[in-house]
Amino acid sequence: MSEEQETADEIGQLVDDAVKAAFEHVTNELQAARPDVFGLSMSGLGRCRRAAAYALARTEPSDPDLVLHGEKRAAHLGTAVHRMLLPALAHALGGTHEVPVLLADGSVSGIPGILDLWWPSKRAVVDVKTVREYKLDRVLVHGEEYEHRMQVGGYALAQDARWVVWLYLDRSSGQTVRVVEEFGPEFRREVWHRIWEIQKLAETPEYAPRDERGPGLSYQCDGCGWLRRCWGSTARSGESGAQAHIAVDEPAVEAALAQYAMHRDEEGRHKKLKAFWRAVATGGGRKPGTYGRWRYHFTKPGYGLDQKTIRKDYADRGVEVPVKEEAGRLMVRPAKK
Structure with a gap:
């Protein structure tokens, strides 16, 4: 095709393809530098216990490509922020960044990791987590994530x-929220208990608890090297459905429906509570702004389809309103006796 025949869409598609290829290239380079991708490391201690047990037991991964390949854009953007920020932060605190560590856990190899920043004058471990803004909100309410x-x-x-x-750093704005805790005896016992639990589960990893919701419902599952080993041969990254094999009999289905009904009712209750606290915090002409650890503002008004007007317009012109088939709503009610 000559230059005169090229379109803006075609040029744009070439750019999109190049960006995708660039992120995949970065993934391949980073994984090549990590010789023990499927072993247990510090970052796996707080994640799914079955995945940790598989890693510690050296279980052969069923889906290695989910880990070794792909774009992994959020992870790479986080790595880029670390490479920019950590040296400067270490300089400001008088510390050392990206420190390899090895925790002797009683095994031959130990548990390896790379510590973001060691602040020796305070004997402090500093770990930077790049997140989206909504996670900063969660940290303010709940503290650091268990993982x-x-x-x-x-x-x-x-x-x-x-x-x-x-x-915690919002990678879109640079805003930070920090959590500081003394590493006392109780915290130490908590970590050792987790390590010992994983060691015990690694003896029979197929029976270790799943701590994630499965493919299509969990980012961790969608990128897990043991996806099909854990969720069955029909499991596919990004697609829900494999969860169904957990309910192997009628009592299990009954229990699942009970859980659905409970969470449905909780969702409705929380919506009402949100509406109440919104009215408390923002009503009465109160101006948006910062109030202690929280700030609020309203986004610009948007526009949605005026369904009533559209239907009237179509009816006036004698034209049927275009529709598409949608899945039926799930209705869960107590069974009739």
Whole structure:
């Protein structure tokens, strides 16, 4: 095709393809530098216990390509922020960044990891987590995530730290929320208990608990090297459905329906509570702004389809409104006796 025949869409598609190829290239380069991708590391301590058990037991992965290949854009953007920020942060605190550590857990190889930042004058482990804005909200309410707690606790054990610091950073704005905790005896016991639990589960990893919701409903499952081994041969990354094989008999289906009904009712209750607290916080002409640890604002008004007007317009012109088939709604009610 000559230059005169090229279209903007074709040029744009070439750019899209190049961006995809670039992220895949970065994935391949990073994985080549990690010789033990499927072994247990610090980052796996707080994740799904079955995945951790598979890793510690050296179970052959059923889906290695989910780990070794792909674009993994969010992860790479997080890595880029780390490479920019950590050296400067280490310089400002007087510390060392990207420190290899090894926790002796009684096994031959130990549990390896790479600590973001070691602050020796305070004996503090500092770990940077790049997230989206909504996760900053969760940290403000609930504190650090359990997965991150166990990971950084593992680093602290390996370094005999006194303090642990989680620094959550919104990668779109640079806003940060930090959590600081003394690494005392109770925290140490919590981490060791998790390690010992994984060691015990690794003896029979197929019976270890699943801590994630399965393909299509969990990012961790969608990128797990043991996806089909865990969820069955029909499991596909990004597609739900394999969860059905958990309900092997009528009592299991009954229990699943009961759980669905409970969470449905909780969802309705939480919607009402959200509406109430919204009215409390933003009503009465109160101006948006910062209030202690929280701030709020309203986005610009948007536009949605005016269904009533559209239907009237079609009816006036004698034309049927175009429709598409949709899946039926799931209705769960107590069975009639």
